[in-house]
Amino acid sequence: MGGHTIHLEPHRVTKRFRGPDGPAAARREWRALELLAGHAPGLAPAPLQAGLLPSAPVVAMSRLPGEPLRGQPLDERRLTALADAVRALHSAVPPEVLSRVPVRPGRPAELTSQVRSWASQRRAHASAEVTSAADRGLRWLDGSAFADGTAEAGEHPPEVFGAGDGNLANYLWDGARVRIVDFEESGRSDRLFELAEITEHVGSWVEYPLDADSFLRRFALTGAEHARLCEYRRLLALVWLFLLSPDEQGEARNPSGTVERQAARLVALLA
Incomplete structure (x- = not known):
């Protein structure tokens, strides 16, 4: 099973990813936050911190x-x-x-196969x-x-x-x-x-x-x-x-x- 858990603070959101796709999902999330912070600031949360180790992927971002x-x-x-x-x-x-x-x-193509x-x-x-x-x-x-x-x-x-x-x-x-x-x-x-x-x-x-x-x-x-x-x-x-x-x-x-x-x-x- 995949998915994530979310920890909310007043100005910060921390997502911890789990499951086989967890590391890849965390990388996609972090990549998006960095790209949007650089090219469309304010549209998405600001990236704050990432731990992308396969064993415990986690991404922290600002709370909107x-x-x-x-x-x-x-x-x-x-x-x-x-x-x-x-x-x-x-x-x-x-x-x-x-x-x-x-x-x-x-x-x-993936959806058709599924x-x-x-x-x-x-x-x-x-x-x-x-x-x-x-x-x-x-x-x-x-x-x-x-x-x-x-x-x-x-x-x-x-x-x-x-x-x-x-x-x-x-x-x-x-x-x-x-x-x-x-x-x-x-x-x-x-x-x-x-x-x-x-x-x-x-x-x-x-x-x-x-x-x-x-x-x-x-x-x-x-x-x-x-x-x-x-x-x-x-x-x-x-x-x-x-x-x-x-x-x-x-x-x-x-x-x-x-x-x-x-x-x-x-x-x-x-x-």
Whole structure:
């Protein structure tokens, strides 16, 4: 198991990483904090101290003000501030620096392989609604740009620095602007994939739904980019259907009916 524990002080946050991926996650977190401190100061916590030994990786950073966007209604001001923060993150790292940043984990090829692994181990007692949506998603996947496990959706787009996690709990609103925390999955990425990560994360709709269309209108996307973004959203919606399926089988971490709602989201995106 991976993950981390967090120790909060008035002006300092200390993350201790655990599990097989702990050392790599700590390095990604520290790299992001250093890059953003140099190229977009104030957007993310300031790096304070790191201990990156494999046996006990730990990263300390400044504590930012604000409340997580997850779990609260997102009005026009918050949506605009969220889009501004995401745009600032994506454009923060100059291309010549970004080219030396490792690719983030969890890209489409990895997700496609993971979905197929989950599909081969599916339990027969999933509800008919969830089973039908998963079957439709898997049929779509077999005919998509991701079918061979290597292709991206469409032509390779310009790369950006991505947070790697679309959870709105990592976006803090202080009443005037949004700042970003949690970079353990960060790295070089595709802007459209990062936008899809935000719109399709369960945290963007299970409580107070993010208006995905309104959010995405705040980015200048071409028709081809919209089409590629749709493919990424479909892939991530399928991933989330499998991730949430244990909730249906007595291991609930989300409100009742979340898996069925995810199934409906996937079907709508595939329509």
